[in-house]
Amino acid sequence: MDASEESVGRTMVQVITEKYNLDNFPYCRGPGIGVVVLTSPQSSPVKGQLNLPKVLVLDSCGITQAGDESEVATYCAHVVELDLSNNHLQDWGEVLKIVSNVPKLDFLNLSMNPLSASQLEPDPEPFLELRSLVLNNTQLSWEALHTLTREIPKLEELFLCLNEYRSVTLSDVPCASLQLLHISDNRLQDWAEVRKFGLMYPGLQTLILANNKLSSIDEPQESLCRLFPQLRCINLHNTGLSRWEDIEKLSMFPKLQEVKVMGVPLLQSYGTTERRSLVVAQLPAVTMLNGSIVTPGEREDAERFYVRYFIECPENELPQRYNNLLAQYGRLEPLADVDLRPQSSILMDVRCGERVERLSLRLDQTVAELKRTLRPVVQLPCSKMRVYHVAPALGTQELKYGGRALHSYQMREGEEILVVPKDL
Numbered sequence: 152m153d154a155s156e157e158s159v160g161r162t163m164v165q166v167i168t169e170k171y172n173l174d175n176f177p178y179c180r181g182p183g184i185g186v187v188v189l190t191s192p193q194s195s196p197v198k199g200q201l202n203l204p205k206v207l208v209l210d211s212c213g214i215t216q217a218g219d220e221s222e223v224a225t226y227c228a229h230v231v232e233l234d235l236s237n238n239h240l241q242d243w244g245e246v247l248k249i250v251s252n253v254p255k256l257d258f259l260n261l262s263m264n265p266l267s268a269s270q271l272e273p274d275p276e277p278f279l280e281l282r283s284l285v286l287n288n289t290q291l292s293w294e295a296l297h298t299l300t301r302e303i304p305k306l307e308e309l310f311l312c313l314n315e316y317r318s319v320t321l322s323d324v325p326c327a328s329l330q331l332l333h334i335s336d337n338r339l340q341d342w343a344e345v346r347k348f349g350l351m352y353p354g355l356q357t358l359i360l361a362n363n364k365l366s367s368i369d370e371p372q373e374s375l376c377r378l379f380p381q382l383r384c385i386n387l388h389n390t391g392l393s394r395w396e397d398i399e400k401l402s403m404f405p406k407l408q409e410v411k412v413m414g415v416p417l418l419q420s421y422g423t424t425e426r427r428s429l430v431v432a433q434l435p436a437v438t439m440l441n442g443s444i445v446t447p448g449e450r451e452d453a454e455r456f457y458v459r460y461f462i463e464c465p466e467n468e469l470p471q472r473y474n475n476l477l478a479q480y481g482r483l484e485p486l487a488d489v490d491l492r493p494q495s496s497i498l499m500d501v502r503c504g505e506r507v508e509r510l511s512l513r514l515d516q517t518v519a520e521l522k523r524t525l526r527p528v529v530q531l532p533c534s535k536m537r538v539y540h541v542a543p544a545l546g547t548q549e550l551k552y553g554g555r556a557l558h559s560y561q562m563r564e565g566e567e568i569l570v571v572p573k574d575l
Contacts, residue, residue, distance in 0.1 A: 160215025160239055163249055164222045170209070171201045206232040210260075214238040217248035224252040231255050236262040236285070243271045251277035262287035262310075271295045278303040288313040293320035300326045312336045319347040327354050330381075335361040340391070342369040349378035356381050361388035361411070368397045375403035384409040384439075393417045395470050398433045402472075409439040425460075432457035433472055458483050497562060503529040503570040512557065512568075519553035521568075529570045541567040 169175070207230050214235060217223055227233075230253050240246055243266060250256060259281060267290040281303050286296070287310055300306055301324050308331040316337040329352040339345060345365060348355060358379070365387070370378065382404045392398070393416040401410060410430070412418070418426045431437070431445055431453035438445055454476050461473045462482070496513045508528055512521065522533040529536065538550045540560050547569070548560065 161213045162216050162218030163209060163214050163235070164218030164226070166209050166212045166214055167203070167207070167226050168201065170212075171203050173200055173202065201226065203227075203230070205230055208234045210234050210236040210238070212238060214240060216240075216242070216245045220248055220252055223249060227253040229255065232258040234260040235264065236260045238264055240264040241266060241269055243269045247277050250281075254280070256281055258283040260285040261289060264289060267291055267295075271298050273298060273302060279305070281306060283308040285310040286314070287311065290314055293322075297322040297324070300329075304328065307331065309333070317344075319344045321347050322351050325351055325353055327352075330354060331357040331359075333359040335359050335363065335386070337363050339363040340366055342367060346370060346378055354381050355379060357384040358382060359386040360390060361386045363390055365390040365392065367392065367394060368400045370400065372400055372403045375400055376405045379404050380406070382407055386411040387415065388412065389414040391416060395433065398430060399470060399472060402434050402436060407434075408437060410434060410437050411441050413441055428453040428456045429460065432476065433470070455480055455483060497564045499562065499564065499566060499568050501525060501528060501568045501570065503531075512562075514556070514558040514562065516557055517553060518550045518555050518557070521550070521557060525568075525570060531570070531572055535573050537571045537573055539569040539571065541569050
């Protein structure tokens with residue numbers, strides 16, 4: 152795009168005709184296969200054709216307006232997904248011209264368009280089929296958002312990331328159809344603001360709050376089940392939660408099955424295994440934690456660990472979950488303190504011809520690093536040596552793969568490394 156085009160702006164129609172002509176976009180393939188459209192009745196059979204898929208990606212194209220509405224309707228009659236992110240649309244009137252002429256539109260991405268200053272008038276017609284709306288980094292006000300969502304009766308997914316929201320304005324009309332709200336990377340800190348989502352979106356199943364500094368879940372347990380009755384998944388990565396009571400309160404959501412909670416202050420002082428076990432034990436109904444399935448065996452081990460972990464805790468500091476698990480498993484003795492860490496190095500004989508030398512080998516090093524270690528010992532360049540692991544129980548195995556770590560070969564003290572010169 153040259154400087155003059157950038158200053159004046161471009162229409163969506165212009166961008167479509169440039170991007171999807173036969174020279175730039177010769178084929179429509181795959182699940183997004185679309186139609187071939189003549190740009191005008193006078194067009195030649197080849198030069199006047201556009202290959203238009205069902206998914207139009209028009210991001211970062213300098214679009215400021217729709218263009219001729221009849222042409223938008225001709226080109227987009229079959230389109231189901233439209234990505235207009237990172238353009239220069241700043242008038243909702245232009246957005247409505249586009250959307251009203253895409254009758255099958257299911258997904259719309261308007262991220263990073265400067266729409267916050269434009270007035271949005273209620274208009275129900277354009278958005279009747281829309282299910283997914285992306286408004287990341289638009290700084291759209293809550294009032295404008297509520298005006299918009301009231302006109303989208305089938306809205307299921309709403310993306311509001313990077314909008315600098317510190318508070319939430321309640322809508323007079325709940326959006327009952329919404330199932331997923333992605334509102335990460337904002338500035339929400341108080342639960343009093345977050346709880347409003349439960350009132351505005353009573354059918355919410357997935358709530359993504361990652362990278363907000365939410366400090367606590369300040370809500371009586373008995374009211375949480377009524378606040379988010381359909382919630383199945385919550386993402387609290389990199390929030391400010393610092394109390395076990397907040398994790399415990401998540402179990403009050405009656406249908407919650409999946410939790411993502413990493414990078415929070417509460418868990419920073421724990422090791423990886425400790426951290427996961429304590430959270431699994433705290434949430435009895437959760438079947439997926441941080442993207443990994445919680446198996447029945449893992450849950451039992453975690454709950455037993457939980458009882459042992461809190462067994463010496465003063466009674467007035469014990470979490471409520473401890474008493475439930477104590478009744479289930481009884482008073483468990485502490486586990487013996489056994490060092491289960493793998494060996495970091497071993498002594499092995501290195502044989503090359505008649506020469507044998509005992510070396511201490513790091514097991515975390517790779518085969519390529521081992522060869523560099525052996526080079527001064529066997530007086531051979533790395534490219535001229537074959538290295539074998541000789542183990543009585545396993546036989547002889549060549550160490551072929553330079554990036555593979557030695558510990559993966561299950562090496563033991565008393566075994567041998569054999570170096571054989573390659574044929575010249």
